[in-house]
Amino acid sequence: MLVYAGARLVTERLNVKPKGSHMQNKPTWKKRLEKQIKELRANLSNLQEWQKGSLKKEKEKDQLNRMYKVNEKGLLPQKK
Numbered sequence: 001m002l003v004y005a006g007a008r009l010v011t012e013r014l015n016v017k018p019k020g021s022h023m024q025n026k027p028t029w030k031k032r033l034e035k036q037i038k039e040l041r042a043n044l045s046n047l048q049e050w051q052k053g054s055l056k057k058e059k060e061k062d063q064l065n066r067m068y069k070v071n072e073k074g075l076l077p078q079k080k
Helices: 002-014 028-052 058-068
Strands: none
Touching: 028 058
């Protein structure tokens, strides 16, 4: 306890914030939400590329079709 008190006194006097403070970490729910938003934005970008005809990767197309049922809903223009 004495070591902690000494360290606390030194950091206060030097006006230094301790590293790894728990207050700097984001809550788990916020990290999860930001990850979901990032994935949705990436999927939206891929869907737009597919609609323009510039998405060439079949794996990506299959994944997007499974997730959003693009072909079933008729969201893409039909090839002539």
